[in-house]
Amino acid sequence: MITNEFWLERWRSNGIDFHMEGVNPKLVNYWPSLPKGSRVLVPLCGKSNDLIWLAEQGYEVTGVELSSLAVIQFLGDNDFTFETHQEGDLKVHKVHDLPLRVVEGDYFQFTESGFDACYDRAAMVAMPASRRKEYVTHTLGLLSSSASILLISLRYDGDKQGPPFSVDETELSDLWGPGMQKIAVENLVQTTEEYKALGHHLFEESVWRLQH
Ligand SMILES: C[S@@+](CC[C@H](N)C(=O)[O-])C[C@H]1O[C@@H](n2cnc3c(N)ncnc32)[C@H](O)[C@@H]1O
Known part of the structure; x- marks a missing residue:
């Protein structure tokens, strides 16, 4: 589980x-x-450097991550100075020199809404099938009705158990809605030896975008 x-x-x-x-x-x-100052949500952000890239583009970035270790490593590895305050069960760490906050705690407790965009890499596919719908519904509830979404998904063959989980395209469209368009696809078996060595014929990373 x-x-x-x-x-x-x-x-x-x-x-x-x-x-x-x-x-x-x-x-x-x-x-x-997107216009500078757009509010970008990064669910289940780990200690991803993508947060920094987004903040450097001039967006107001909010990452949400469960693990305090991940947050400590993110802030420490990047030598960020920051201030922290508590909001209910969540700890909000606001970085001083970038428009970037990392919210530490359970994503499902995070209820701030009105985000202009969402970046999901290894977040939806980290969710087991039993919680995926809840994850997507929660995420959509935090976004404005005109929000853009960039999502990186995975689909693979064999009997590997996730995470990451394999999510097929029908499920993805059912979850996020018909506006989600597949804009790029790469079979990692062809580009990364490690996936072939694991016996996969297909380990497809696809990029999906919802744009208004
Ligand atoms: C597969 S990792 C992806 C991290 C990041 N998106 C990246 O690209 O490196 C999934 C992350 O989600 C976090 N996570 C899992 N469940 C969570 C939850 N309920 N609330 C917040 N974070 C969660 C995990 O601690 C982990 O760091």
Whole structure:
């Protein structure tokens, strides 16, 4: 079962193979052009450098992450100075030199709304099938009706158990709605030896965008 404790333990044991050292090239390539100051939500953000890239574009960025270790590493590795305050069960860390906040706590307790855009990389696919609908409904509820979404999804063959989970295209469209368009696709088996070595024929990373 994928519980909050599962993720806290992943961080404690450094089982964070999902973390990328640099900025995700698919974010840089496919992020829509939005007015500076747009409020961007990054659910289940880990210690992703993508938060910094988004803030450097001039957006007001809010990442939400369960693990205090992830948050400490993110703030520490980047030498950020910040201030922290408590909002209910959530701790809000506001970085001094960038328009960036990291909210520490359970995403499902985070209820601030009206975000102009959302970036989901390894968040929806981190959710087990039993909680995926709840995750998407919660996320859509935090976004304005005209919000843009950039989502990176995964679909793979074989009997691997997630996370990351394989999400097929019908489910993805059912969850997010028909406006979600697939704009890029890469079979990682063809580009990254490790997926072939694991016996996959298909390990497809796809990029989806909802834009108004
Ligand atoms: C697969 S990682 C992806 C992290 C990040 N998006 C990235 O691209 O590196 C999923 C992250 O979601 C966090 N997480 C899982 N459940 C959560 C929840 N209910 N609330 C907030 N964060 C959660 C985990 O601690 C983990 O850091």
